[in-house]
Amino acid sequence: MFGQYTLETSPGDSSYRVPKLNHKKSRYGCQRCRTRRVKCNEAKPTCQHCERHRAKCIYDRLPQKRTSQDRSPGSSSHPQPSESGISETSSDKTSPLSSVDPLDEDVLESKQRRLLEARLMHLYLTETGRSIPIDEKTFDVFANLAPKMALESEALLYAIYALAAIHALICKKDDSFDGLQVHRRYLSMALHEHQREITEISEDNFEAVSLTSHLLRICMFATLRYRNREPYTPPLEWILITGTTQALLAKSWGIILAHPESFVAGLTRSxxxxxxxxxxxxxxxxxxxxxxxxxxxxxxxxxxxxxxxxxxxxxxxxxxxxxxxxxxxxxxxxxxxxxxxxxxxxxxxxxxxxxxxxxxxxxxxxxxxxxxxxxxxxxxxxxxxxxxxxxxxxxxxxxxxxxxxxxxxxxxxxxxxxxxxxxxxxxxxxxxxxxxxxxxx
Structure with missing residues (x-):
């Protein structure tokens, strides 16, 4: 969905890549949306994504047996096959990585979204953040530092929302929203922003990027219970996104050494x-x-x-x-x-x-x-x-x-x-x- 990013090196090995997220294919979407592998709403003359990014919108595929006026995209009663060969309906029930475009209109600002995010942050501050650490060494990092750093990192903020949502679902903390659906949405948004922040990693953001990477690993592991194992395939999305952290460590190693006071350096030493x-x-x-x-x-x-x-x-x-x-x-x-x-x-x-x-x-x-x-x-x-x-x-x-x-x-x-x-x-x-x-x- 967001493509793949590859970090330059990893300790002793070649690079890792973040797994691609499945999305609902648009057969007659514009050229730019197909290249970016995001769902196009096929609006004429300019689709929502091209309009948002002020980009040139080119439609180079003509629909067959129907026009855009006959039916809206995705209105077919038959589920569209996903990249993995599983229908959209089936994939939604079994995969933690369903198709969620972070630029879809229903993800944009609204009162409902603000209230939901307040609920998710409250859950993280009172319960989720305290439940993540495996020992006392990392308690303050996840319980207190992460929410504070999220004020300056959208990727970390979305990762916190995603983790709180899946925590609410698994541990039955809050049934006022669809935990898996909300988790999927914010996970996709977190990955999208994380990709951008990694390309811009510096002394100013390396701690937030590292912390985001860790929360994303936890998200991926937490959702393994929902993946389809018939037939069995290895949990590659979790393996790949977790392995990416090793490459991230190599990319930021010089910065970490220059900042021994950082929590990243402390965790590495421990x-x-x-x-x-x-x-x-x-x-x-x-x-x-x-x-x-x-x-x-x-x-x-x-x-x-x-x-x-x-x-x-x-x-x-x-x-x-x-x-x-x-x-x-x-x-x-x-x-x-x-x-x-x-x-x-x-x-x-x-x-x-x-x-x-x-x-x-x-x-x-x-x-x-x-x-x-x-x-x-x-x-x-x-x-x-x-x-x-x-x-x-x-x-x-x-x-x-x-x-x-x-x-x-x-x-x-x-x-x-x-x-x-x-x-x-x-x-x-x-x-x-x-x-x-x-x-x-």
Whole structure:
């Protein structure tokens, strides 16, 4: 809908892109709207978007079997197919990224919109902002600093509205509005403004841009529960927008170093795994998970494999293994907060090649993804919920029988709601384990 933006670099990897949002196609819209991939209202002589931007409006496609006077755009009783091949009606029910044009007339200023935004900001100030942090280190940032910084950043302001709306829906905080519809609208508007602010990142706005990126990641994760998993596909929109934060970090790294007093610098210092590649990818961390890398004769013939692919699998397993070591340390000193922090930033720190393999639905990549989602039982945040359990179970249903043995541990974990020790064969062992509930606030 807004196209895609690509940041220049990411630590140790190539760039990430924000996912495109589906929109309702306009077959006979003007040339500029089709190029921008936004819905054209086909008004003559100038459509609403060209008029708003004072741009030249060119209609170079003629309608067939009807004219613009016969029927208004989108008046057909048959739903138009979206880019994903799912009808507009179906997509609205299952995808968090429905078609919302931030320049549509009903999104513009009105009394109803002002009242809704006041309601959303009140919810964020009193409940949502306080419910986001995974530890005390970030409480003030989300509860107090974010609303203040939003006064100078439309992207951050819209992200706050989007997050408050989905919070109201999931936790039944306010039923006076359609939470999912409102969330989708402000999410689209936030992404639109975020794209612009990233291109203009500077010492004046880098904190707001970073905070917006974080809230958007939470929004994407919160809406995973509403996505269509029939047939199963990886949650690519979440992976891509989360991975974009890594590229954003690289783009603003010089500014962060120049401002050690900023909250972004403080959060970076408190999360050394972001820049410590040895700790992140230490081969010793994946001991006990090597069976996931085993390949039989059939795999050797048919499975895509080279040094880069092997490295992508190994380093991702090392990262996951590092989290498990925090939860089952030899000295018994469980570091739950650090484990939770590492789970949240997972798509930011794994290598892009692994994300590519996941996007291609390679079975081994999906198995590893299932291990990640299973460990989310340690989270009790409302925006995480039981998404991990849903993803693990659907990955298991999707993969052929030969991969099921590797999935025994993730399946046991999500059923028990506990992190269990792993045998060398990938089976869950009985004995001491960390029981962590997965509830919603």
């Amino acid at each position: 999360t050394p795994i972001l820049y410590d590649t040895h700790a992140r990818y230490d081969p010793a961390n994946r001991q006990g998970l090597e069976y996931i890398l085993e390949r039989d004769a059939k795999d050797v013939v048919s499975e895509p494999w080279d040094a880069e692919i092997q490295d992508a699998y190994e380093t991702t397993l090392s990262y996951i293994g590092g989290v498990l070591l925090l939860l089952h340390p030899k000295d018994g000193n469980i570091q739950l907060d650090e484990a939770r922090r590492r789970m949240i930033i997972f798509p930011m720190v794994v290598k892009k090649k692994f994300l590519d393999l996941t996007r291609q639905e390679c079975p081994r990549a999906l198995v590893i993804l299932a291990y990640y989602f299973s460990i989310l039982v340690i989270e009790n945040l409302w925006w995480v919920g039981d998404v991990g359990k849903q993803e693990v179970q659907d990955i298991s249903k999707h993969l052929p029988a030969k991969w099921q043995k590797m999935l025994e541990w993730p399946l046991r974990v999500v059923e028990r709601g506990a992190i269990l020790p792993i045998s060398q064969e990938g089976q869950a062992l009985s004995g001491n384990n960390l029981l962590v509930g997965n509830g919603e606030e």
